[in-house]
Amino acid sequence: MRTALVPTMGYFHAGHLSLMQWARENAEKLYVSLFINPKQFGPSEDLDSYPSDIDRDTRLARETGCDVLFMPEPQDIYPEGHSTVVDVPELSRHLCGASRPGHFKGVATVVSVLLNLALPSLAVFGEKDRQQLAVIRRMAADLHLPTEIVGRPIVREPGGLAMSSRNAYLSPEERSRASHVYRGLVLGREKVRAGEDDAARIEEAILKYYRENLSRDEIDYVSVVDEKTMQPAEKIKPGAIAAVAVRIGKARLIDNMTLTEGAVS
Numbered sequence: 001m002r003t004a005l006v007p008t009m010g011y012f013h014a015g016h017l018s019l020m021q022w023a024r025e026n027a028e029k030l031y032v033s034l035f036i037n038p039k040q041f042g043p044s045e046d047l048d049s050y051p052s053d054i055d056r057d058t059r060l061a062r063e064t065g066c067d068v069l070f071m072p073e074p075q076d077i078y079p080e081g082h083s084t085v086v087d088v089p090e091l092s093r094h095l096c097g098a099s100r101p102g103h104f105k106g107v108a109t110v111v112s113v114l115l116n117l118a119l120p121s122l123a124v125f126g127e128k129d130r131q132q133l134a135v136i137r138r139m140a141a142d143l144h145l146p147t148e149i150v151g152r153p154i155v156r157e158p159g160g161l162a163m164s165s166r167n168a169y170l171s172p173e174e175r176s177r178a179s180h181v182y183r184g185l186v187l188g189r190e191k192v193r194a195g196e197d198d199a200a201r202i203e204e205a206i207l208k209y210y211r212e213n214l215s216r217d218e219i220d221y222v223s224v225v226d227e228k229t230m231q232p233a234e235k236i237k238p239g240a241i242a243a244v245a246v247r248i249g250k251a252r253l254i255d256n257m258t259l260t261e262g263a264v265s
């Protein structure tokens, strides 16, 4: 029997639900985990204020056809004495790994525990977190895990803002400024379509747009990388993506876009 696991931290939005719907259609049983994983938060990050609405999430998971909603406590995942850490250093160093030390170790560790508990045929992740997806794909391959890792496209708000549980932190004014994150990426992709193939120039164009529309200290990184290795690209080739992170108010927002294909992702 084909089973699918969708790991989440809850506070469901249409992005989460799209993963569940895809899993529902491609497996006979759908497992969803809802676990706000303390190990992937830094000491000054938002673990204590991370948004949560268990009743609503339970209802949405049920309506989307979830067979098992797994909501463990930290001690279930990390019982006393737990000390194994899964690390994928090459892929975890740059981008979000640089501003969030230890984050991807926390992610790789919890995902390997969840995969071992559920033993699903498929595990479904969003391309919104591209670096996370690359880390998990590498980990699954390196550990010879039997689960197939599936990546699914980014679901966006009507103005382009990538859906995220952390968007709940944004005031209406911040939310409207946050749509510049997407617009900068579109601008980068348009430059590629117009023939630009130098990655540094694409980064500069996106940065210029952000500097004009956001404040400088809000920009964490703008980087053109290969989607599999997450290493900086020099020339735009198939698989090149622009990946960005900005901080607007209390929210750290990440987004990315494939530069060489027609489809928006």
Ligand code: AMP
Pocket (backbone or CB within 6 Å): 007, 008, 009, 010, 014, 015, 016, 018, 019, 124, 125, 126, 127, 128, 129, 152, 153, 154, 155, 156, 162, 163, 164, 165
């Ligand atoms: P989270 O609850 O934020 O840890 O996300 C759980 C899963 O949903 C991860 O695989 C994310 O990449 C995915 N996800 C989050 N936001 C989106 C989105 N806007 N579109 C598609 N997938 C998403």
